[in-house]
Amino acid sequence: MRSFEDLVTEAEDADVTGWGFGWLEGRANEQRPSWGYARLLEQRLAHAGSALDIDTGGGEVVNEASCLPRTMVVTESWAPNAERAREILGARGVRVVATDTGGGLPFDDSSFDVVSSRHPVKPDWSEIHRVLRPGGCYLAQHVGPSSAFELIEFMLGPLSPQQRSGRDPKAEAAEARAAGLTVDRLRTARCRMEFFDIGAVVWILRKCVWWVPDFDVVRYEEPLRELDAQMRTGHPFVAHSTRHLIEATRPI
Secondary structure (H helix, E strand, O other): OOOHHHHHHHHHHOOOOOOOOHHHOOOEEEOOOOOOHHHHHHHHHHOOOEEEEOOOOOOHHHHOOOOOOOEEEEEEOOHHHHHHHHHHHHHHOOEEEEOOOOOOOOOOOOOEEEEEEEOOOOOOHHHHHHHEEEEEEEEEEEEOOOOOHHHHHHHHOOOOHHHHHOOOHHHHHHHHHHOOOEEEEEEEEEEEEEEOOHHHHHHHHHHOOOOOOOOOOOOOHHHHHHHHHHHOOOOOEEEEEEEEEEEEEOOO
């Protein structure tokens, strides 16, 4: 294995825009939930006249769909990701709308047959209800509670019960119902993650900036070197992601 310094420098120089994870191939892996979100979304989009994808990242998941609705719109709040989405989806006639985190959705009432999101920052249920047409569907895969906390707590130390209980799927379903949506399906999954070299750890912490908000290599050199030493023995660092699939309908 290459030196700690070489692996870290490579990861620091690598591109982290968008929601593609191809850079980790051979260096880390993660089990996927059994429901196959991209496939489910493709099926929904194929039968929709209009659709909105929220927090689209670089548009990678939408671009996996072989057939898009006549009206396809995506939103993204981070400028580098929005630019990536324009590059990926512009040729397919998709409108990319830059939004502000925490702001409302800049669309008319009852605009979309389908609203979707893979790993939204924080779903605004009242806005989702508002922009869906009566009978329209919200289909999303959300990050669940305590996701990747083995790695996060290795870097930060133990977190509080309040921090561990965020993104609870039952609480989110209750919020969706309170906003007027009917929750048709809620499924959860806990998936194994493995990291094989320290470059993979540095790259994922740069990409998922909310895991360790003040992350930089100098500040966290000590735990990074400890992880590096562990992985050099042939044992990957193991964490677990949590996900939930939620489907909800705006009643007619």
